[in-house]
Amino acid sequence: MRHNYIYHGDCADVLKKFPEDHFALAITSPPYANKRGGPKVNTYVDWFQPIAKELYRVLRDDGSFVLNIKECVVKGERHTYVHDLIGMLRGMGWLWVEEYCWHKRNSFPGKWPNRFRDAFERCHHFTKNKHFCMYQDEVRVPIGDWSKSRLKHLSATDRQRDPSKVGSGFGKNVSNWVDRDTVFPTNVLHMATECGNKQHSSAFPLWLPEWFMRLFTKEGDTILDPFLGSGTSAVAAKCLKRKFVGIEVNKQHVETARERIRNDKGRKGAG
Amino acid sequence: MRHNYIYHGDCADVLKKFPEDHFALAITSPPYANKRGGPKVNTYVDWFQPIAKELYRVLRDDGSFVLNIKECVVKGERHTYVHDLIGMLRGMGWLWVEEYCWHKRNSFPGKWPNRFRDAFERCHHFTKNKHFCMYQDEVRVPIGDWSKSRLKHLSATDRQRDPSKVGSGFGKNVSNWVDRDTVFPTNVLHMATECGNKQHSSAFPLWLPEWFMRLFTKEGDTILDPFLGSGTSAVAAKCLKRKFVGIEVNKQHVETARERIRNDKGRKGAG
């Protein structure tokens, strides 16, 4: 298996040749059911099952699998194929650790008589074990404005309590407050808070895989996207100095993705 | 059955005495599994089943049922009891029309090694039929500054698709004015855009049931909350000139709710 390479083929086949216990993160946005030539809802789980099996095999025991997916509407109802999918994965041994909510603030315009525009998707976080790699400090966000007044007051209190330590520069209290420039995010992701990047127009925006890659991997780790599409995950991994392996069945997409990787300078061409 | 009244008792029993095909909306936030003395996750669906049966019976054929609920964590994993609940309801004949995402800006603080703070809940929208009452114009929101710039970038086809059916009966000028300054919301609810009400510190904030009541009922309709709690739904219904019927098993809560209804002048005492 080659690193920093995009394989052309069906991931159900290609994955079989990959070594086990290898990837720190598998992150993907598979074809949704009934969309863009994706599987039909009633066959979706069966279609995904062998792929999930291989993903489980190739993922490191302390690794994570992030699955971006969304229910579709069938006959006026949200379909439950995502619930069924989660059930299948849990039956296979995956732990459904968390469901992140990706709030799409620029959702597609439209109007229907029985629903509003759909402005969120899920990013399901699965692992093989209760303990796994998670680098929470890597995704801290700037603290809100509300804290400025409070921070002012707290530093004053700190000074009153122990003036001598402030001057020394190494007081425990002081170092605690310095850390308060940033806080941990929540499980609701929206570009405004999670990233300073202006790039946010595509179906799978660059900042989204970047966020999960920073959260679940470190530099030098290897990341897999079995449905690479136009290569967003690969670009994100390259930006973050992670190794990537992508698989894509559509030859046109493979070439687009390879081109993006070749041309990418920092963030250029992303989206 | 009395209108604008709060019944004390177990809703599974109380509902049996209510007439069928009566309520325009049932909206509730039942006790979550493993929380606040609520049922355990493994008994939750069986516990809810007979209640759901009665709700189906008493709801009008063109009515809606809005269920606010959230998964809890069990042994490091999100539990799937909400999925099972949706499956049970669908098996009973309910249509799972939509899942609204309530983005909670004041989520509970905390830090854990495997997850971040939970900042969203779901509001599941069920109906008995594909066609149901939905008054979308009642929840239009003022257009935000962000969208003004975005409007510039809308394609010609997007603009042409505008239905411009709003304000029939009024002059065309009115309809244009409405179209330009307000917009339909998405299925992601957050107090900032959906409501100007400052009251939103409680577990089930007033603006949330208000929003669904405006969306799914009109003045004079009758609304049911089988788990009324401290009476937020009843206050909301009263504010909006809808009739309400509440059921609450905890005598203390019943008295709190009755007191709130008596004292309520507009929005006072909500929360």
Next chain:
DNA sequence: GTTCCGCATGAATCGATAG
């Protein structure tokens, strides 16, 4: 009257400890 500041407090979850 406005603005500012202190404070309480939420549908939480984990890991350790105790029975």
Next chain:
DNA sequence: ACTATCGATTCATGCGGAA
């Protein structure tokens, strides 16, 4: 091995009182 309880962690907001 399994359940029950407890301490520690943590931040956005409204409210009330003060400047």
